[in-house]
Amino acid sequence: MFKTYKIKRYLDLVVIALVFIATPVLAAEISFDTKINSVAVGQQFQVSVVLNTNGEEINAVEGKIIFPSDLLKLKEIRDANSIVSFWVDKPKLESDGQIAFSGIIPGGYQGQRGLLLTLIFVSRKEGQGTIELQNAKTLLNDGNGTEAVLSITPYQFTISQAVSASSTPLVVSPIIDKEPPESFVPEIGQNSTISGGKWFLVFATQDKGLGVDHYEVKETRQRIFGVFAKWVTAESPYPYVLQDQELRSYIFVKAVDKAGNVRIEEISPQNPLSWYENYENWLIIILGLAILYAIKKLLWRRYLKK
Amino acid sequence: MKKISIFIHQFFLLFFLFPVVVLASSTNGTIDAVYKYAWSEKAGWINFGCANCNVHITDSGLTGYAWSENYGWINLNPTNSGVKNNSEGTLSGYAWGENLGWINFSGVSIDSNGNFSGIATGDNTSQISFNCANCQVKTDWRPQSARTTTTPTPTVSVGGGGSYIAPQTAVSFSGRAYPGSKVTLLKDAQIAASVLADPNAAFSISLSGLSSGDFLFSLYSEDSSGRRSSLIIYPINVTSGATVSMTGIFIAPTIAIDKSEVKKGENVAIFGQSVPQADITIAVNSDEEFYNKVLADANGAYLYNFDTSQLDMGQHYTKSKAAKDGAISSFSKAVSFLVSTKTVLAQPPTKCPSKADLNSDCRVNLVDFSIAAYWYKRAVSADFKKLEAEKLNGDGKVNLIDFSIMAFYWTG
Numbered sequence: 082m083f084k085t086y087k088i089k090r091y092l093d094l095v096v097i098a099l100v101f102i103a104t105p106v107l108a109a110e111i112s113f114d115t116k117i118n119s120v121a122v123g124q125q126f127q128v129s130v131v132l133n134t135n136g137e138e139i140n141a142v143e144g145k146i147i148f149p150s151d152l153l154k155l156k157e158i159r160d161a162n163s164i165v166s167f168w169v170d171k172p173k174l175e176s177d178g179q180i181a182f183s184g185i186i187p188g189g190y191q192g193q194r195g196l197l198l199t200l201i202f203v204s205r206k207e208g209q210g211t212i213e214l215q216n217a218k219t220l221l222n223d224g225n226g227t228e229a230v231l232s233i234t235p236y237q238f239t240i241s242q243a244v245s246a247s248s249t250p251l252v253v254s255p256i257i258d259k260e261p262p263e264s265f266v267p268e269i270g271q272n273s274t275i276s277g278g279k280w281f282l283v284f285a286t287q288d289k290g291l292g293v294d295h296y297e298v299k300e301t302r303q304r305i306f307g308v309f310a311k312w313v314t315a316e317s318p319y320p321y322v323l324q325d326q327e328l329r330s331y332i333f334v335k336a337v338d339k340a341g342n343v344r345i346e347e348i349s350p351q352n353p354l355s356w357y358e359n360y361e362n363w364l365i366i367i368l369g370l371a372i373l374y375a376i377k378k379l380l381w382r383r384y385l386k387k
Numbered sequence: 388m389k390k391i392s393i394f395i396h397q398f399f400l401l402f403f404l405f406p407v408v409v410l411a412s413s414t415n416g417t418i419d420a421v422y423k424y425a426w427s428e429k430a431g432w433i434n435f436g437c438a439n440c441n442v443h444i445t446d447s448g449l450t451g452y453a454w455s456e457n458y459g460w461i462n463l464n465p466t467n468s469g470v471k472n473n474s475e476g477t478l479s480g481y482a483w484g485e486n487l488g489w490i491n492f493s494g495v496s497i498d499s500n501g502n503f504s505g506i507a508t509g510d511n512t513s514q515i516s517f518n519c520a521n522c523q524v525k526t527d528w529r530p531q532s533a534r535t536t537t538t539p540t541p542t543v544s545v546g547g548g549g550s551y552i553a554p555q556t557a558v559s560f561s562g563r564a565y566p567g568s569k570v571t572l573l574k575d576a577q578i579a580a581s582v583l584a585d586p587n588a589a590f591s592i593s594l595s596g597l598s599s600g601d602f603l604f605s606l607y608s609e610d611s612s613g614r615r616s617s618l619i620i621y622p623i624n625v626t627s628g629a630t631v632s633m634t635g636i637f638i639a640p641t642i643a644i645d646k647s648e649v650k651k652g653e654n655v656a657i658f659g660q661s662v663p664q665a666d667i668t669i670a671v672n673s674d675e676e677f678y679n680k681v682l683a684d685a686n687g688a689y690l691y692n693f694d695t696s697q698l699d700m701g702q703h704y705t706k707s708k709a710a711k712d713g714a715i716s717s718f719s720k721a722v723s724f725l726v727s728t729k730t731v732l733a734q735p736p737t738k739c740p741s742k743a744d745l746n747s748d749c750r751v752n753l754v755d756f757s758i759a760a761y762w763y764k765r766a767v768s769a770d771f772k773k774l775e776a777e778k779l780n781g782d783g784k785v786n787l788i789d790f791s792i793m794a795f796y797w798t799g
Contacts, residue, residue: 136420140794141787162601164622166576167756169763169790185756185790187576187797188605188618195622196601218787224742224795226780226788260598265577270754272746274771275761283757287575289600318753318760 109134109219109229111144111197113212113236120204122243125156128202128212128236132164132195137221137229139190142197143170143183144217149210150178152240157201161256161292164195167285167318172198189222204240212236258290258340267334267346270320281320284334284346291339293317300330302354303361307331328352416444416501416528425503426522427515430455430487435524444497444528446474449482458486472497476530482507490515498715499533499635501526533635533714554628559593562636563711564608564616565660566687570638571799573605573618577753578799584608588662588687599627606636607798610660611686613738614641617720618797637716640667640689640707644724648731651700654692655724661709661716663687670718671705673698683709698726742778743796751796759785759793 114129132142142165148155158172158180165184172182182198200212213235221227265286275281284296298315300323301307312335315321323332328351336344356362423436434454435442442451442463449463449470463470465483472478476497482490488510495505495517503517503524517524564570564584571581572592584590590608602625605618616638623631640661649655657669664682667689671677677697683689693705704721724733739749745758762771762785772783779789 136422141791143787164601164603166603167753169760169787183787183790185794186603187573187794187799188603188620189794190603190620190622192622220787220791222791222795224792226791263575263598264596268752268754270746270757272758274768274774275758281757283753285577285753289598289602318757320757320761 108232109137109139110232110234111142111214111217111219112234114194115236118237119239119241121241122204122206125201125203126238128200130197130200130214132190132197132219133193134191134195134219134229135193137191137219138223139186139219139229140188140222141183141185141220141226142218144181144214145175146180146182146200146212147215148178148180148200148202148212149208152205152208152210153202153212154205155180155200156203159199159201159292161199161287161289162196163198163287164190164192165197166287169318186222207240207242209237209239212238256291258288258338258342260288260290261342261344262286262288262293262336262338264344265334265336265346267332267348269323269328269332269348269351275320276322280323280326280328282315282323282332282334282348283318283320284315284336285317286336286344288336288338288342290342294337294339297335297337299333299335300325301333302330302350303359304331305361307333329354412527413529413534414446416526418442418444419501419525419527422502422523422525424522425453425507425515425517425524426519427455427509429457430484430515431457432522433461433515444472444526446472446531448472448480449478449492453482455484455487458484460485461487461490474531478505484509496713497526497528497530498713499530499637500715500717501529502715504715530635555595555630556597556599556625556627557593557595557630558597558602558604558623558625558633559591559630560604560606560621560633560636561589561591562634562638563588563662563714564590564638565610565641566663568608568610568660570606570608573607573799575603576605576797576799586663593630595630597625599625601625605799606638608638609738610641611688612641612643612660612736614643614659614736615740615798616641619717635714637662637709637711637714639716639719640665640683640709642705642707642719642722643736644705644722644733646724646730647733648725648727648729649695650728650730651698651726652694652696653730654694656690656692657705657707658688658690659707659719660687661689661707662711665689665709665711667691667707667709669693669705669707671698672703695726700726740796740798743793745774745778750798751793752799756790756793759789 110133112131114131117126120126155174164186166187168184170181170183172180175181214233219229219231221229263286267282267284269280269282271280296315296317297312298321299310299312301310330350332348334346418436423434425433437454440452451463453461461482461484463482468481470478470482470492471480478492478495480492490507490509492507495507497503505517507515566586566588568584569581570584570590572579579594580592582590582592602623604621604623607618608616625631641659643658645656661683663685667681667683669679669691679691681689681691702723702725704723706718706721708718709716740751743751745755779792
């Protein structure tokens with residue numbers, strides 16, 4: 082009985098030792114999460130890039146996703162519902178078969194399934210390939226930017242012959258996005274190191290459906306006639322140097338998501354125009370006087386007729 | 388016809404939204420990858436999170452095995468017994484160790500942060516401690532009362548005309564901070580709301596008008612001296628038309644010290660603020676970790692004079708946590724001090740973050756991020772080089788490390 086226990090215990094120890102040797106201790110892990118690893122030519126499939134912090138608190142992440150562009154065509158990059166709050170490098174196709182990204186998670190993230198981004202591919206031709214991550218880093222939320230131990234699990238796939246014309250092609254189901262991007266508060270800032278200390282605007286928001294497509298900014302000193310002012314495309318999170326450095330304008334920031342839904346936020350002027358400086362007020366006064374004059378004229382004619 | 392339509396709509400809402408939806412890991416928890424060891428004088432380290440342990444914590448009890456380096460496997464759910472849970476984290480019942488016999492888990496509990504505490508007693512093991520100096524066992528299971536729940540927002544219908552108020556998509560957070568303190572809620576790292584805690588340190592804060600999707604909410608508070616707690620992060624999936632409620636939040640105490648360098652043998656004052664009349668545990672690290680207890684006063688303030696004669700020369704860290712009415716906070720930020728041959732007073736506490744505040748407005752937010760982003764992958768100017776040396780990591784360029792420092796000091 083004792084002998085059996087001893088053998089069992091040694092076996093357990095060997096198993097445990099093997100498991101510990103095979104697995105890096107306390108390594109955060111970035112992996113590619115997908116339901117399939119075999120598709121046919123012409124089919125679409127979705128790959129989510131997921132962070133498992135393995136008990137660590139991670140607040141910054143970067144890397145370069147490499148995929149075989151002869152086998153796969155990148156259809157779309159989605160960053161909606163990402164744990165990354167602000168992108169330093171918004172994920173984009175940098176060159177053929179390479180997607181670079183970097184961003185931060187203020188306060189840090191600790192969890193097993195933190196979504197970084199989602200990629201949608203279309204398979205081009207038969208073959209076998211791997212999607213992998215290079216130059217990846219995850220940094221600890223320790224105030225020093227210490228690099229965490231990171232393990233990466235590449236994704237291997239097989240593309241088989243095209244399905245017959247009569248069968249339904251596999252397509253990643255589209256997301257129905259009817260909600261605008263989240264509300265946000267644009268802020269005005271100033272720093273001697275940016276454009277010689279000029280006032281600038283910063284803004285950022287998230288869209289939980291398909292993600293934010295772009296931002297536009299409008300500055301206008303007139304509230305009513307501002308509708309005719311032009312929207313200018315702007316990029317987040319970079320400072321947008323304001324045209325009106327006297328800060329006398331209404332500022333509107335428009336966030337447009339990939340489905341075309343729009344959220345507009347407004348900042349009132351910090352140094353508003355005096356009433357007599359705003360030509361809108363003079364126009365209203367002149368219009369009012371003109372109406373009074375017209376009424377007077379009308380009444381005068383009627384009076385004269387009688 | 389319109390009335391029937393409203394009735395069907397409400398019927399649907401009642402049936403599909405009323406069942407309480409709970410996050411999976413908080414109801415079926417596993418053991419933390421780091422904090423997994425308990426200690427027994429006789430059996431040595433007992434690992435609850437080993438490769439083959441497969442420990443699961445549910446509202447009814449524990450399953451799986453713990454591993455004792457000296458005595459082998461301990462079955463947490465043996466036939467005819469097992470470790471039970473009353474769904475609020477109070478454990479009872481017996482585990483079976485193949486070489487240890489029965490182990491009684493009465494006296495062990497799991498707090499709202501998933502930390503095990505207390506002592507299990509065995510026939511042969513003497514005692515297994517879950518709260519000794521270097522041992523800690525932690526799970527992502529949470530007591531029912533401290534759990535993230537999703538409940539429907541009440542809908543209101545008005546008779547006659549048959550009007551209908553659409554359910555709100557919202558989140559709410561409640562718990563304890565510091566008496567009269569400002570509690571700030573960030574939504575995806577931007578300030579979304581703030582509220583003042585009452586004199587008993589209780590607060591409640593909510594946010595509506597959200598889209599459905601995954602959010603990272605975070606909370607922090609500032610004590611009466613302007614010291615900030617660390618951010619507590621809540622990744623939450625919000626469902627359309629439902630309100631997610633987080634209750635039982637216990638913000639960690641603030642902490643400060645009166646000396647940055649202290650002559651060995653002199654006292655260092657460790658102080659801060661928490662909940663009124665809370666039991667404060669102050670940990671000071673050394674080769675041996677020291678734990679000291681002090682009671683917070685009616686304003687939640689605490690002060691402990693720590694005798695440094697028991698510490699070695701060199702750098703040391705201290706942190707604190709609070710306990711009240713069975714709830715325990717997580718540990719505060721750690722602050723460091725040096726034990727040496729002279730005494731240097733610490734800088735008085737300041738409301739401004741010590742790093743990453745590039746525009747010196749005492750906040751670290753999107754404006755600072757934007758300034759750093761401007762210089763990312765560019766040759767930095769002489770002006771910015773000075774700023775980078777003072778507020779970031781001082782390597783003369785902007786890279787991910789600088790953004791990580793910023794993310795750590797983030798205030799929104």
